[in-house]
Amino acid sequence: MLDIKFIRENPELIREAARKKHSKFEVDDLLLLEERRLDLLAEVEKMRAEQNIASENIAKATDPVLRQQTIDEMKVLKERLTKKDEELKKTMEEWRALMLLVPNVPDVSVPDGESDKDNQSVKTWGEKPNFSFTPKDHIEIMEKLGMVDFERGAKVHGFRGYFLTGDGARLSFAIWNYAMNFFSAKKFTPVIPPVIVRKANLYGTGHLPGDVEDYYMTQDGDALAGTAEIPVMGLHADEIFDEGQLPRRYLGFSPCFRREAGSHGKDIKGLIRVHEFFKLEQVILCEANHETSVRFHDEINRNTEEFIESLGIPYRTVINCGADLGQGQVKKYDIELWVPKENTYREISSASYFHDFQTRRFNIRYRDGAGKLHYTHSLNSTAIPTPRVLVSLVENYQDADGSVRIPDILQPYMGGKKQIA
RNA sequence: GGAGAGGUGGCUGAGCGGCUGAAAGCGGCGGAUUGCUAAUCCGCUAUACAACCUAAAAAUUGUAUCGAGGGUUCGAAUCCCUCCCUCUCCGCCA
Numbered sequence: 001m002l003d004i005k006f007i008r009e010n011p012e013l014i015r016e017a018a019r020k021k022h023s024k025f026e027v028d029d030l031l032l033l034e035e036r037r038l039d040l041l042a043e044v045e046k047m048r049a050e051q052n053i054a055s056e057n058i059a060k061a062t063d064p065v066l067r068q069q070t071i072d073e074m075k076v077l078k079e080r081l082t083k084k085d086e087e088l089k090k091t092m093e094e095w096r097a098l099m100l101l102v103p104n105v106p107d108v109s110v111p112d113g114e115s116d117k118d119n120q121s122v123k124t125w126g127e128k129p130n131f132s133f134t135p136k137d138h139i140e141i142m143e144k145l146g147m148v149d150f151e152r153g154a155k156v157h158g159f160r161g162y163f164l165t166g167d168g169a170r171l172s173f174a175i176w177n178y179a180m181n182f183f184s185a186k187k188f189t190p191v192i193p194p195v196i197v198r199k200a201n202l203y204g205t206g207h208l209p210g211d212v213e214d215y216y217m218t219q220d221g222d223a224l225a226g227t228a229e230i231p232v233m234g235l236h237a238d239e240i241f242d243e244g245q246l247p248r249r250y251l252g253f254s255p256c257f258r259r260e261a262g263s264h265g266k267d268i269k270g271l272i273r274v275h276e277f278f279k280l281e282q283v284i285l286c287e288a289n290h291e292t293s294v295r296f297h298d299e300i301n302r303n304t305e306e307f308i309e310s311l312g313i314p315y316r317t318v319i320n321c322g323a324d325l326g327q328g329q330v331k332k333y334d335i336e337l338w339v340p341k342e343n344t345y346r347e348i349s350s351a352s353y354f355h356d357f358q359t360r361r362f363n364i365r366y367r368d369g370a371g372k373l374h375y376t377h378s379l380n381s382t383a384i385p386t387p388r389v390l391v392s393l394v395e396n397y398q399d400a401d402g403s404v405r406i407p408d409i410l411q412p413y414m415g416g417k418k419q420i421a
Numbered sequence: 422g423g424a425g426a427g428g429u430g431g432c433u434g435a436g437c438g439g440c441u442g443a444a445a446g447c448g449g450c451g452g453a454u455u456g457c458u459a460a461u462c463c464g465c466u467a468u469a470c471a472a473c474c475u476a477a478a479a480a481u482u483g484u485a486u487c488g489a490g491g492g493u494u495c496g497a498a499u500c501c502c503u504c505c506c507u508c509u510c511c512g513c514c515a
Contacts, residue, residue, distance in 0.1 A: 059496080
């Protein structure tokens, strides 16, 4: 959600945003509706003012004849008012629906592009492993080591189902525990949020109205969150912070549910694209200031880079092009890990900032030093997703005999074990 | 699942058809007093939108807002209906 005043004053920015994001949104439709809305609003408010004055006169009237006469007049006015009011309400409904579709304005540094293929690499890190043998893919490695069971996963859950077993499960816990310590040291407050959420939270983050197809719904009309971003952003909905209470850094840990509608046939094997997984997610609320948002954006993205570096997995960071930005995102970095068998990088993280796009919808505000209210800014980034990260981890750390070395930093979390064999 | 209570401003909490944007208290801001602190006293203190005026704002005016939506009425925080939410007790349950 953007400020309507901002839209009114900068329609060309919205037009450009829609173009860059390849959104079909037409500002001019909204502006037309806005004009009608303001006209109707003025008319209705004028009639209400008239009504309020008369109302007072009725209350104070000493002459019963005059009193009755005013009441009769107001009956007539009321009819006109009701009609106009209905017109206004109808317009407001259309107006709100359109307002939910307005794309946030991408940063100037966001490159143009048609799809994720046009994302631009801004950083590469690490030495890609040089194998003296033919490397295996994560499926083969993990199945041989009893770390995963896809067949039974499909039996129990169906398409894209999986069990993490034995050291596959242990390694997941090791990563979670390590991440918990790593991010706690960076002043993040760990949060285990509800994952069954009211739809309002999905509107808040900007996942709705756009991505209805991507969510599992309960029979009560709630949704299963696809990321902890959703409930953690809802955490402070309708609240007002004091400036001194910002920034808030949260590390959400939750299962994530994704229907992956529209991705049939994509990444059908293995742990890359699954319907449910776990993820640690960084969420930040900060003061409403572009520079502050940019600073935190770099911070949360860098956090994940550092985490990956400590695991010793080669990665690259890309800046997402316009077409690969969500409706609310101003700018986004993806971190992609090296997958040797596929000879490519695979996304494991997205760091984005939104300015006040989300907090406007969630109504999350703060009072500045002068006592003025502002919407906070919000940002979020993947801290680490499991099991997707296991794909790169086991493939990069595999040995000729089919065993997998455990990265030094994780060994204490695996009971001192140095390898999985 | 059964029974009951309730949702009012930054917070606590009164009000139960017109004089209530809303008492009182707390908190906050400004001022007085004070050797410092503490205490006391006085005043101010919601938000959104629109109009007007601006470079922008402030001020001013209007409208709305007492969980949400609808209804009754000339007029609703107050009466009626629907929904949502919270709490308490009982039951069930990891």
